[in-house]
Amino acid sequence: MQVHDLQRLRVPATAPAHQGSAIVRELREQSIALSEEPDGEAWIARRAASCLLAPEVGDRVWFVVEAGAPGQQRCFVTAVLEREGDAAARLDVAGAPELRIEATRLTLRAEAQLELQADELRARGRLARVVLDECSSVLRTLFTHASKVTVVGKVVETLADRISQHSKISQRSVEQIDQVKAGTIDYRATCSAQIGAEHALVTGAELVKIDGGQIHLG
Structure with a gap:
């Protein structure tokens, strides 16, 4: 075989890498249309994972x-440099299956409003402190499991159609007035019931009935 019999290998021309700033002209489902100037070169780009x-x-x-062969080059948007107007800034990692932010200390601060929204919200920590001037909660179902609950407040108001409580021991201490207003009051004890006071009054507008195996007065 002679040297002149060898065919010269043709290496396809490779376009050099290119970078610069451009204006976003159109947002598409999977791409972004860019142009360097109103009448300049246009590009179809994808958003880089770091953007x-x-x-x-x-x-x-x-x-x-x-860099690559013409027609096979890929274009990426790596950063947003400027934004005119007061459009909201949106951090988007929708393509990632999971986002983790790890730090020794992390602070989220908003001057006006901080909103958290998710299909499921979880919070875990050894110690939690919440300080609020005013709090409003709207819940469909609430289940709380705690070893000890302490509530300290000047005024506590509860509004409900029905309240059910179950406990082994129930104890209350009221320094001044304990008042109950109800259509019907029914107290029942399986063992004993005792009412003691310096002055005890029982008044019935129509009927007062005392029934027992033995009745002791005085």
Whole structure:
């Protein structure tokens, strides 16, 4: 075989890498349409995994085009540089199955409002402290399991259609007045019932009945 019989290998031309700033012209389902100037070169890009701030139409972004054969280059938006107006900033990692933020100490601070929304919300810690000036809760079902519960307040009000309590021992201590207003009051004890006071009054508008195997007065 002679040297002149060998065919020259043709290596396809490779376009160099390119990067710069551009304006977001259109947001598509899986891509972003960019152009460097109103009449400049246009690009169809994808958002890089490191670009957590989701681009919006009109944003100036930084993009990178990989080196490769013409028609096979991939373009990525790596950062949002500028945003005009007061559009909301949205961190988006929807493509990731899970997001973890790990730090020795983490602080979330909002001047006006902080909102947490999820199908399931979990919180776990050794110690929790909550300080609120005012709190409103709307719950469909509440189940609480605690070894000890202590409530300290000046005024406690409970409004409910039905209240059921079950306990082995129930004890209350009222320093001044304990008042109950009800349509019907029914107290029953399986062992004994005792009412003691310096002055005890029982008044019935129509009937007062005392029934027992033995009745002791005085």
